[in-house]
Amino acid sequence: MTTLDMQDISIEFPGVKALQHVDFSMKSGEIRALIGANGAGKSTLMKVLSGAYTHYTGQVFLDGQLLDIQSPRDAKKYGIDIVYQEVDTALIPYLDVAENIMLDEMVNEMSGKALVSWKNLHKKAGETLARLNVNIDTRKRVNQLSLAEKQLVLIARAIVHERKFLILDEPTAPLSNRETAELFRIVRELSVNQGLGIIFISHRLPELFEICETISIMKDGKMITTETVSDLTQKKVIELMLGKSFNEEHQKHQVPIGNTYLKIDNLTDEAQFLKNVSLEVREHDIVGIAGLVGAGKTELCKAIFGENPLQSGTIYLKDKQVRNQSPTHAVKNGFALVPEERRKEGVLVDEPVYANLTAASLRKFTLPFSVLKPERERERARKIIASLGIKTPSENQKVALLSGGNQQKVAVGKWLLTDAEILIFDEPTKGVDVGAKGDIFDLITSLAEEGKGIIYASSELNEILNITDRIYVMYDGKIVKELKTQNTNEEEILFYSTGGR
Amino acid sequence: MEERAMKMDSPLKKESPWQKPLTFINNWGTVIAIIALIVFFALAVPQFMTSSNIINIMRSISIVTIIAIGLTVSLTVNGFDLSIGSTATLANSLVVSFFVWYSLPTGVSIALALLLALGVALFNAFLIVKIKIPDLFATLATMFIIEGVAMTYTGGGSISVGMPRLDGTPTTGTIPAVFSLLSQTPYIIILMLIVVASVYFFLKHTKHGRYLYMIGGNIEASRLSGIPVNRYRTLAYIISALLAALGGVVLASQIGSAQINAGGGYLMPAVAAAFIGSSFAGQGKPNAIGTLVGATLIGVLENGLVMMSVPYYSLNIIKGAVLALALASTYYTRRKN
Numbered sequence: 063m064t065t066l067d068m069q070d071i072s073i074e075f076p077g078v079k080a081l082q083h084v085d086f087s088m089k090s091g092e093i094r095a096l097i098g099a100n101g102a103g104k105s106t107l108m109k110v111l112s113g114a115y116t117h118y119t120g121q122v123f124l125d126g127q128l129l130d131i132q133s134p135r136d137a138k139k140y141g142i143d144i145v146y147q148e149v150d151t152a153l154i155p156y157l158d159v160a161e162n163i164m165l166d167e168m169v170n171e172m173s174g175k176a177l178v179s180w181k182n183l184h185k186k187a188g189e190t191l192a193r194l195n196v197n198i199d200t201r202k203r204v205n206q207l208s209l210a211e212k213q214l215v216l217i218a219r220a221i222v223h224e225r226k227f228l229i230l231d232e233p234t235a236p237l238s239n240r241e242t243a244e245l246f247r248i249v250r251e252l253s254v255n256q257g258l259g260i261i262f263i264s265h266r267l268p269e270l271f272e273i274c275e276t277i278s279i280m281k282d283g284k285m286i287t288t289e290t291v292s293d294l295t296q297k298k299v300i301e302l303m304l305g306k307s308f309n310e311e312h313q314k315h316q317v318p319i320g321n322t323y324l325k326i327d328n329l330t331d332e333a334q335f336l337k338n339v340s341l342e343v344r345e346h347d348i349v350g351i352a353g354l355v356g357a358g359k360t361e362l363c364k365a366i367f368g369e370n371p372l373q374s375g376t377i378y379l380k381d382k383q384v385r386n387q388s389p390t391h392a393v394k395n396g397f398a399l400v401p402e403e404r405r406k407e408g409v410l411v412d413e414p415v416y417a418n419l420t421a422a423s424l425r426k427f428t429l430p431f432s433v434l435k436p437e438r439e440r441e442r443a444r445k446i447i448a449s450l451g452i453k454t455p456s457e458n459q460k461v462a463l464l465s466g467g468n469q470q471k472v473a474v475g476k477w478l479l480t481d482a483e484i485l486i487f488d489e490p491t492k493g494v495d496v497g498a499k500g501d502i503f504d505l506i507t508s509l510a511e512e513g514k515g516i517i518y519a520s521s522e523l524n525e526i527l528n529i530t531d532r533i534y535v536m537y538d539g540k541i542v543k544e545l546k547t548q549n550t551n552e553e554e555i556l557f558y559s560t561g562g563r
Numbered sequence: 564m565e566e567r568a569m570k571m572d573s574p575l576k577k578e579s580p581w582q583k584p585l586t587f588i589n590n591w592g593t594v595i596a597i598i599a600l601i602v603f604f605a606l607a608v609p610q611f612m613t614s615s616n617i618i619n620i621m622r623s624i625s626i627v628t629i630i631a632i633g634l635t636v637s638l639t640v641n642g643f644d645l646s647i648g649s650t651a652t653l654a655n656s657l658v659v660s661f662f663v664w665y666s667l668p669t670g671v672s673i674a675l676a677l678l679l680a681l682g683v684a685l686f687n688a689f690l691i692v693k694i695k696i697p698d699l700f701a702t703l704a705t706m707f708i709i710e711g712v713a714m715t716y717t718g719g720g721s722i723s724v725g726m727p728r729l730d731g732t733p734t735t736g737t738i739p740a741v742f743s744l745l746s747q748t749p750y751i752i753i754l755m756l757i758v759v760a761s762v763y764f765f766l767k768h769t770k771h772g773r774y775l776y777m778i779g780g781n782i783e784a785s786r787l788s789g790i791p792v793n794r795y796r797t798l799a800y801i802i803s804a805l806l807a808a809l810g811g812v813v814l815a816s817q818i819g820s821a822q823i824n825a826g827g828g829y830l831m832p833a834v835a836a837a838f839i840g841s842s843f844a845g846q847g848k849p850n851a852i853g854t855l856v857g858a859t860l861i862g863v864l865e866n867g868l869v870m871m872s873v874p875y876y877s878l879n880i881i882k883g884a885v886l887a888l889a890l891a892s893t894y895y896t897r898r899k900n
């Protein structure tokens with residue numbers, strides 16, 4: 063058994079004390095949860111451990127021995143590896159599975175050798191996948207894999223060599239229930255049978271209670287406490303991480319549902335993924351689109367928003383037909399979309415926060431001749447930052463430097479400055495902490511109360527049940543059932559979303 | 564507070580003491596280089612700091628700067644316009660032919676040359692936006708095509724006053740005196756400064772400029788924010804071609820004739836100026852002021868070396884080396900987050 067001991071770790075970025083005197087210790091073979099609000103410093107602490115940052119102060123010990131970690135390569139040498147929050151950034155899309163799994167090996171261990179032995183490469187990659195008990199063709203190109211498979215490839219890469227500690231930073235955020243269960247099986251396999259220490263970051267409390275033995279809670283760059291799961295309740299954890307009690311049940315005001323606002327009639331997209339989808343959104347209405355990952359929720363959102371071309375079907379806004387030939391038209395027609403993949407589609411990482419927030423409504427911040435009024439932009443941005451609780455030193459910070467959950471809040475906040483009448487949210491709470499999730503829910507509810515039409519697509523059933531008035535269940539590109547939220551439950555939704563009828 | 568200070572005193576690792584000066588050099592390397600060069604040349608060659616020489620330098624960088632500013636705009640959308648040199652050549656040929664062959668008035672000739680250069684922009688935009696050829700390859704193809712078009716149009720590349728037309732008929736057209744003024748000081752310098760200032764304002768202070776940078780940063784997110792990305796990419800190539808053509812027109816005024824591939828030589832200095840300029844003041848983005856600074860660096864260097872009687876055939880060695888140094892000051896130690 064190996065003991066990992068991080069002592070008195072502090073790190074600063076311009077304007078942010080990301081970590082302040084943090085202690086963290088665990089043993090191999092343990093599954094440890096790391097939890098905290100967005101921007102609490104979880105990813106940063108793990109980046110210190112895995113060698114991504116070197117300008118920290120404090121010490122890291124392995125079995126009492128002081129480590130000198132200057133690079134990810136050093137960390138790997140000591141048996142510590144990480145699977146990052148954003149999987150796509152760590153994979154090379156046009157290489158195949160085996161090459162991606164063996165990437166470190168090819169880069170670091172080929173000194174003296176110039177030729178790649180493809181046979182060995184595939185054999186070794188295959189063996190590693192077999193250790194995880196998963197079945198992926200090692201010759202498949204990585205850009206053809208699903209998100210879940212990509213993640214498994216990264217885990218496989220991390221364990222090609224013997225590891226003592228493996229960090230998984232929000233691995234379950236993009237996964238379906240079934241894929242999550244599969245990941246848990248692998249995590250248990252690695253820890254129980256192969257003796258790895260696993261550090262598991264997630265914002266989904268139930269799953270932490272399911273898989274972890276101990277929970278470390280962070281808040282504002284400090285470590286609050288570490289306790290065994292059996293001594294804690296979910297409510298207690300939330301209280302500790304937010305510093306206040308918090309009611310997870312979302313309060314909905316009763317507003318009378320109005321006339322039909324948006325009507326979608328027999329929509330089929332050009333890729334023929336969606337088949338004759340019809341739905342209706344009324345004034346004050348929050349409509350949920352439920353369905354498993356891959357049921358076509360994202361495709362539907364993008365088709366309505368004009369990003370995916372239509373083959374047939376019509377969209378009526380207040381009884382008038384609208385044509386969303388492109389997102390530009392859609393925005394003009396009063397639509398908004400918070401897309402699923404924030405880094406790729408939602409935010410401009412190199413631009414400051416304020417420019418991201420005003421990106422979809424820049425027309426409102428101009429003088430004649432399209433001259434910008436940046437002061438006005440900043441002022442409005444500060445309001446949004448405050449109302450969504452975006453954690454950033456200022457509105458001028460580059461979005462790339464925000465924590466994952468705070469980037470997501472920026473992607474949502476962008477649309478609050480527009481005059482959108484129909485707001486489409488595609489998995490808007492991915493990677494967002496419980497407290498902020500509540501804020502986003504409140505916001506969506508108040509938008510509905512103002513009279514806007516909301517489409518809320520999510521594979522998280524408890525969210526759908528919490529916030530919507532009506533639910534359309536999708537299966538295989540079709541809407542298979544319409545349900546009233548008040549009169550349904552998880553089981554029923556699940557029944558229809560797995561193809562039951 | 565006390566305890567904190569103590570703890571901070573015994574860290575395992577400290578932020579490197581070089582971090583701050585390095586950032587400073589990263590951000591201001593080009594400016595430092597220019598100042599260092601000026602000091603060096605001023606000490607080495609007494610005539611260097613005379614006002615006539617300084618004006619001389621500014622005049623010598625005008626055409627490159629105008630063309631490089633166009634390139635800068637194409638760089639903002641994460642594009643790359645390799646066809647600017649050929650476009651300048653084409654504009655040079657066109658405007659001279661209008662004078663010599665057709666005796667058209669000055670204003671009409673210039674306007675017509677710029678208008679025809681728009682055709683190049685639209686062709687580029689068509690290849691890039693509609694056919695979806697990557698920018699660099701598309702404009703490489705255009706570069707050859709336009710070079711060929713200019714040569715074919717002029718029947719080999721050159722036109723000068725008094726030369727007969729392609730079909731042999733004699734010509735009586737001349738280059739108007741007011742057109743020649745365009746490349747004289749101070750007009751050429753004023754023109755350059757107007758171009759730099761207006762593109763600076765356009766990119767930095769208007770909605771359109773903001774959109775261009777956003778598209779360059781993340782085209783997907785920009786599209787989903789409702790920005791008409793294809794229209795703006797087309798706009799970027801239009802500005803690029805127009806400024807390249809303007810550079811070609813000024814060049815025509817300077818040399819008073821059309822020459823074989825006259826604009827081609829401006830492509831690489833323009834690329835260098837725009838790239839050096841991206842690092843100016845730590846912006847990390849192509850920008851108009853930076854491009855002017857980049858062009859100035861190259862101009863100062865060239866002028867000083869010539870004054871020090873470095874043979875022309877060795878100039879490029881030093882120019883290349885300084886370019887590498889300037890780029891090194893930006894890229895060295897710039898770590899990814």
Ligand SMILES: Nc1ncnc2c1ncn2[C@@H]1O[C@H](COP(=O)(O)OP(=O)(O)OP(=O)(O)O)[C@@H](O)[C@H]1O
Pocket residue numbers: 075076078079080098099100101102103104105106107453454463464465466467468493495900
């Ligand atoms: N490279 C950086 N430069 C500047 N600030 C940074 C940098 N990396 C992180 N931060 C800041 O440090 C704080 C902690 O960020 P971190 O990514 O560790 O949060 P987190 O707990 O992982 O949050 P999330 O749940 O949203 O992923 C945040 O305020 C973030 O903005």
Ligand SMILES: [Mg+2]
Pocket residue numbers: 104105106147231465466467
């Ligand atoms: Mg994080």
